[in-house]
Amino acid sequence: MQNQxxxxxxxxxxxxxxxxxxxxxxxxxxxxxxVPLYDVLCEKLxxxxxxxxxxxNYQAITVDKNxxxxxxxxxxxxxxxxxxxxxxxxxxDVHPGELIHTTFLAQNxxxxxxxxxxxxxxxxxxxxxxxxxxxxxxxxxxxxxAASRAELPLIFFVDPQLPESIHTLTLSxxxxxxxxxxxxxxxxxxxxx
Amino acid sequence: MSTxxxxxxxxxxxxxxxAPKGIMRWILTTNHKDIGTLYLWFSFIMFxxxxxxxxxxxxxxxxxxxxxxxxxxxxxxxxxxxxxxVFGAVMPAFTGLANWLIPMMIGAPDMALPRMNNWSFWILxxxxxxxxxxxxxxxxxxxxGWTFYAPLSTTYSPDSTALFVFSIHIMGISSIMGxxxxxxxxxxxxxxxxxxxxxxxxxxxxxxxxxxxxxVMPVLAGAVTMVLTDKFFGTSFFEAAGGGDPVMFxxxxxxxxxxEVYIMILPSFGIISAIVPAFSRKPLFGYASMVYATASxxxxxxxxxxxxxxxxxxxxxxELFFMYCxxxxxxxxxxxxxxxxxxxxxGSLSFETPMLFAVAFIILFTIGGFSGLMxxxxxxxxxxxxxxxxxxxxxxxxxxxxxxxxxxxxYYWLPKWTGHMYSERLGQWHFWCSVISVNVLFFPMHFLxxxxxxxxxxxxxxxxxxxxxxxxxxGFAFGLSQLIFLVLVIKCIRGGEKAPAxxxxxxxxxxxxxxxxxxxxxxxxxxxxx
Numbered sequence: 250m251q252n253q254x255x256x257x258x259x260x261x262x263x264x265x266x267x268x269x270x271x272x273x274x275x276x277x278x279x280x281x282x283x284v285p286l287y288d289v290l291c292e293k294l295x296x297x298x299x300x301x302x303x304x305x306n307y308q309a310i311t312v313d314k315n316x317x318x319x320x321x322x323x324x325x326x327x328x329x330x331x332x333x334x335x336x337x338x339x340x341x342d343v344h345p346g347e348l349i350h351t352t353f354l355a356q357n358x359x360x361x362x363x364x365x366x367x368x369x370x371x372x373x374x375x376x377x378x379x380x381x382x383x384x385x386x387x388x389x390x391x392x393x394x395a396a397s398r399a400e401l402p403l404i405f406f407v408d409p410q411l412p413e414s415i416h417t418l419t420l421s422x423x424x425x426x427x428x429x430x431x432x433x434x435x436x437x438x439x440x441x442x
Numbered sequence: 443m444s445t446x447x448x449x450x451x452x453x454x455x456x457x458x459x460x461a462p463k464g465i466m467r468w469i470l471t472t473n474h475k476d477i478g479t480l481y482l483w484f485s486f487i488m489f490x491x492x493x494x495x496x497x498x499x500x501x502x503x504x505x506x507x508x509x510x511x512x513x514x515x516x517x518x519x520x521x522x523x524x525x526x527x528v529f530g531a532v533m534p535a536f537t538g539l540a541n542w543l544i545p546m547m548i549g550a551p552d553m554a555l556p557r558m559n560n561w562s563f564w565i566l567x568x569x570x571x572x573x574x575x576x577x578x579x580x581x582x583x584x585x586x587g588w589t590f591y592a593p594l595s596t597t598y599s600p601d602s603t604a605l606f607v608f609s610i611h612i613m614g615i616s617s618i619m620g621x622x623x624x625x626x627x628x629x630x631x632x633x634x635x636x637x638x639x640x641x642x643x644x645x646x647x648x649x650x651x652x653x654x655x656x657x658v659m660p661v662l663a664g665a666v667t668m669v670l671t672d673k674f675f676g677t678s679f680f681e682a683a684g685g686g687d688p689v690m691f692x693x694x695x696x697x698x699x700x701x702e703v704y705i706m707i708l709p710s711f712g713i714i715s716a717i718v719p720a721f722s723r724k725p726l727f728g729y730a731s732m733v734y735a736t737a738s739x740x741x742x743x744x745x746x747x748x749x750x751x752x753x754x755x756x757x758x759x760x761e762l763f764f765m766y767c768x769x770x771x772x773x774x775x776x777x778x779x780x781x782x783x784x785x786x787x788x789g790s791l792s793f794e795t796p797m798l799f800a801v802a803f804i805i806l807f808t809i810g811g812f813s814g815l816m817x818x819x820x821x822x823x824x825x826x827x828x829x830x831x832x833x834x835x836x837x838x839x840x841x842x843x844x845x846x847x848x849x850x851x852x853y854y855w856l857p858k859w860t861g862h863m864y865s866e867r868l869g870q871w872h873f874w875c876s877v878i879s880v881n882v883l884f885f886p887m888h889f890l891x892x893x894x895x896x897x898x899x900x901x902x903x904x905x906x907x908x909x910x911x912x913x914x915x916x917g918f919a920f921g922l923s924q925l926i927f928l929v930l931v932i933k934c935i936r937g938g939e940k941a942p943a944x945x946x947x948x949x950x951x952x953x954x955x956x957x958x959x960x961x962x963x964x965x966x967x968x969x970x971x972x
Contacts, residue, residue: 261630262554262555262626262630265625265626265629265630266555266622266626269621269622269625269626269656270622272656272657273618273622273656273659273660274660276656276657276658276659276660276661277660277661277663277664279660279661279664280660280661280662280663280664280665280694280697281664281668283661283664283690283693283694283697284668284679284690284694287687287690287693288687294757296756296757296760297687297689298755327683366683368682368683372755374755374757375757423682425682425683426683427683427684430676430684433676
């Protein structure tokens with residue numbers, strides 16, 4: 250065996266292999282770390298059009314009467330979900346700082362209970378951080394019994410700090426059917442009891 | 443052991459001299475040359491399999507309207523064609539070349555981890571059996587494109603997606619093991635005197651490729667795992683309803699995907715850097731700059747992923763950043779192209795088949811590079827995105843780039859592998875048929891894309907009919923041309939003119955100091971490198 254010149258390398262082989270395997274595992278972890286990293290970066294840089302999931306506080310702020318921002322509302326229902334879901338007002342001209350009240354209309358067209366979850370998104374993305382909701386149906390799930398309808402409230406104000414370059418904010422809601430997921434977790438909880 | 447005489451050692455070695463016989467030789471082998479051969483044959487079989495799928499695609503697109511296959515099956519063909527060519531043909535071919543050549547080039551007796559080497563090859567056939575079998579299952583195989591964007595791969599994918607995920611896991615494990623083996627071999631088994639800046643460029647480029655593999659294959663494994671749990675276990679990584687984001691899928695995927703395209707081209711650069719000097723009878727121009735250019739391409743490859751996503755609604759700043767970084771890659775790539783041209787400049791050129799493929803590589807890969815630059819321009823990309831222009835671009839860099847370099851390598855080292863010269867006449871036929879048909883196949887795709895024909899569509903409006911017919915004819919001709927190569931290789935293995943140790947007068951490197959065919963065990967005592 251001593252004829253093989255590479256025998257002394259076994260130790261350094263082992264060391265190098267463990268480093269490389271460690272590198273692989275680290276990169277596998279990094280792949281998953283990208284998920285929270287993505288959310289944090291989007292939030293800090295305000296680039297993904299995601300609005301806050303919690304209600305903002307409206308303190309009396311000076312309303313900028315000289316400026317008018319157009320707010321548009323769009324709604325979509327995910328494929329195959331038997332709901333009707335639309336804004337009652339399609340567009341509004343608002344002054345930054347003004348507290349605005351509007352409603353969306355949701356109607357369950359099927360003959361069973363369906364749980365919906367609305368996901369908001371603001372375009373342009375840079376405007377999302379300045380779009381504040383003090384009350385929104387998207388903070389909660391919407392339970393609609395068979396063939397029933399509901400008016401869903403939205404109260405918001407546009408931050409007067411909104412960059413001058415933005416004249417229009419488009420708020421888009423996509424409604425997802427989460428009945429199955431709700432059922433599954435309800436059954437799980439029941440089983441746990 | 444130290445009391446053994448030289449004779450005893452020689453007698454001991456005698457037992458291991460030849461290859462064992464029968465099928466078990468291939469299943470149990472830990473020999474780098476055997477494993478290299480297995481990889482290369484496997485890759486060629488996959489090349490023909492993926493090619494057959496491309497033929498289905500081109501046959502369907504020969505005329506507008508739906509003739510031969512259902513749209514869903516068409517989507518499965520484009521998806522599996524891409525997966526097979528990337529993970530089954532190009533990557534295993536490079537690993538096969540690495541196995542055959544790296545130990546011989548650095549004066550090592552074998553790869554550093556021969557048993558792992560056996561395993562990293564033998565899990566591959568299982569991965570591709572799983573992937574291909576999913577095509578025959580209820581609901582069909584993967585139909586979401588090789589990039590498996592969510593929600594296509596989560597909400598809308600067939601049930602067989604789990605099999606797709608597992609096959610990608612296995613392919614990833616195989617590539618990672620191959621990469622670890624290459625790094626350990628190069629770092630620890632170089633012959634005395636083989637300093638870093640004396641390494642052949644194929645070894646250098648593969649070393650850098652191996653690091654890229656280790657950095658990004660685990661990220662791909664993570665991405666497919668997230669798809670798996672989103673689809674089957676109720677997580678919401680990519681589902682907006684549960685707080686996830688489908689655009690994030692594209693970020694994670696392309697963080698893997700962009701370095702991946704360099705994984706498929708860096709070893710090519712090494713091959714071309716071996717062949718061009720050999721047939722120019724001049725040393726390579728700018729060796730050190732080649733090494734640094736390869737390293738800078740590898741580093742930059744981590745900073746450009748979002749140029750695949752310009753149309754997803756990124757902020758302007760990000761679009762500009764990714765645009766400029768992408769354009770920056772043209773600089774080290776340009777260094778390489780100019781170095782090859784400078785190597786040929788005033789050389790004593792001859793044009794045997796390996797050189798023909800190498801020269802075609804330089805010209806056609808550069809065309810692919812230029813269309814890449816066009817795609818890098820953000821505002822222009824909004825027009826080109828998801829059209830046949832993109833298809834033309836990546837087929838120029840992958841077919842006339844990666845595949846042509848693999849062909850060049852096969853011709854260049856076949857005499858060393860088989861001990862026979864291949865038929866130069868057949869080789870010339872293969873080259874000219876390939877190079878003409880491949881341009882008939884892919885060049886008109888640029889125009890289709892600029893005119894607005896979308897990719898991954900089984901039907902198209904009739905103004906694209908004529909050009910698609912030309913493209914399909916080129917496709918069939920290119921597919922058939924590869925059968926010439928198959929015949930040539932089989933003939934070369936069976937017999938032919940006896941190859942000398944160094945069949946190309948201008949070639950350099952330790953592998954040419956070995957007899958042809960290379961003995962089963964080589965460099966059991968390390969050569970001295972001056």
